[in-house]
Amino acid sequence: MNKISKRITLSVHFGIFIFIINLITTFITGVLMYLSFSIGILNERNIKSRMVLPVITLVSCILIGVIVSACSSRIVLKNVREFIEATEKLSRGDFSARLNIKRPPEFRILSKNFNAMAKELGGIEVLRTDFINNFSHEFKTPIISIKGFAEILKDDDLSKEEKNEYLDIIIEESKRLSSLATNVLNLSKIETQVILNDIQRFNIGEQIRQSILLLDSKFQSKNILLDINIEDCYVNGNKEMLNQVWVNLLDNAIKFNNKNGIVSVNMKKEEGNIFINITDTGLGITRESIPKIFDKFYQVDRSHSTNGNGLGLTIVKKIIELHGGTIECDSIVSKGTKFTIILPIEFNI
Template sequence: MASTTMFEGRKNNFIEETLVKDGKTIIEAYQSNPAAELGTFVQGFSGLSIYSIQLFNKESMPMLEAKELIPVEQTTIKQVLDGSIARGFDTESHGFPVVGVPFSVRGDPYALFLTLDKQTVAQEQENMPWIHAVYILVLVIGSFLILIAARYVVHPIVQLTEATKRVAKGTFDSANLPMKRRDEIGQLSVSFHEMATELAKLDHMRQDFVSSVSHEIQSPLTSISGFTKALKHKKLSEESRLRYLTIIEEESERLSRLGQNLLQLSYLQQEDHPLKVTTYRLDEQLRRVVITIEPLWTAKEIKMDIELEAITVLADQDQLDQVWINLLNNAIKFTAPNGTIRIQSMDKTQHNIVSITDSGIGIPEEELVNVFKPFHKVDKARSHSVGGNGLGLSIVKKIIDMHSGEIHVSSSLDSGTTFTVSLPRGN
């Protein structure tokens, strides 16, 4: 009898120490990867081990859905939250030791309580007569399962942490993430991979944008610098001097237009950019824009074929002015002298449709998907000869998007181009 009591005491002490050790293992596993959600992380160990686990927050409220309640006094919870390790016995249910281990996350205290799972131990007792051996076997298996669970939970989080560090340094490689898992970590990995892919695209776009801006600025600056140096020579004829000055003036204006377009595009891309909407006649706006740019199309003797239905819209009139001016300027630039530009407006059931068709040089089919990208030029040699910096259609697309509309382009080489704008009907 005395030896049994002594053995029971040593056994309980061994269980308590093992519980404390495994509790600290769980805490250390979480603290090495604090990005994980605490409740979900600890709950994972509860499902994979032979322990009953409960977690209390600083208000002494339980955070886990436990298989059975661990009877813990509020005073004991407060003791652990204050930083002390608690040891005791669950004498009311099955007599197994209960331990409480303190830890903190970002300054907030938590209390982790562990005891043996009653049902698991009961099953082992039914199958094996030697209960003392069962206790030891249970603790060994439990410790082994915790180590496996720690690796199962922690390893993918380590992979995510390393991928995050690579993204922070500008390397958007997320191919090694555990995206085939069906749990929350797998979903997080898929979301991280999608984010890294989008960031890679944005970084590529940023590099292209910087390269394009640098090219567009450097080209006129080179011309201005070269012709300015040429003007220093006193032997230039008056005709050459005027020609050089004209080129310098044109390149300066080109730089000015580039700066204005960049500012406008940046302004439109601001999320809080407000639209000053009013109700007005769209057909009258189109007629006014055609009259405004009359010197441009009459100089090339272009015929304007206008067919406009009476349409009332609710939109930002100044912004749509910019849309029609940009589209018509493009049509005039790439239409040969004595060509034709046709402007139509139609009032449909759900949308108002405006189409602008020219008889110009057209756009290759493979280029159509890129025409609205900043600085994109279908034929850079021809585009440069007629001016422009490749921002006009980007501005047009952004303004149409802000009006919840759509713009489409159809074209073929030497057969002209049609831009079709669809705007929601005003109330």
């Protein structure tokens, strides 16, 4: 109904515009004919032939119509030219281009949609630039570290302890590079995936418990207390992908938690959905940082003192969305962070 209304509005405006042009043309022609008779340019002697008056009237209408149409079309074409200039700026990569056409209503809608598109493209360009810069930094840092310590190892005067220490650093940096490459490949694969495949029915409660057992040594290394309230529930989904979600979120809950801290995992079913909360009592996240934590390569710890490359939560969010679910984060600095995941029990492809 709304689309039909818009089409009718455009047709009415176009009809009124043509009518006004014809009215102006007729009026000016009538005035000129009247003046011509009044001052004697045209008289009964000049128009004895029946065809003279119609021909004069026709020629006058054509000339005046062309002039009126040319003048009035400049007003309409001004908006079109403005739109062309804006699209040319956009095509050159200038995403600051904006339109402010207010009439007719269809052009106002066109301006609004164009501005929204330009803003979105500008945001994508910023993300692309940030992605390249962050990836370059994350990739370059371990390579420089490996190169530096490899050169030091060429020194024959190093003790065995020093050599082992430097070799351990090289091994850790190599693992970091390997993790980065794996995460980038996973993210690339997931981002290009529109339809979820390898759907199977499995016990998601059991899967979360297995993820906790997998990270048991890390929990013990920081003497973290576990508070688990998980029930068995069967869902449809990609088992391997969802396993990445739990491992990643639990690993973050350990990594950013304090020694002797607490990690709580709660799960409940409600109205065809599963609600899963993973809460820690760690460092917390500032309010300004929360909207950015799912961005590629974004790290709350800007000093990069903790292991990670800022891709884990990006992958987590994409996997949850592929399953038709949502993920939210609530956090208080120095008190802890809570991630809430909502997944449909019966996922339809």
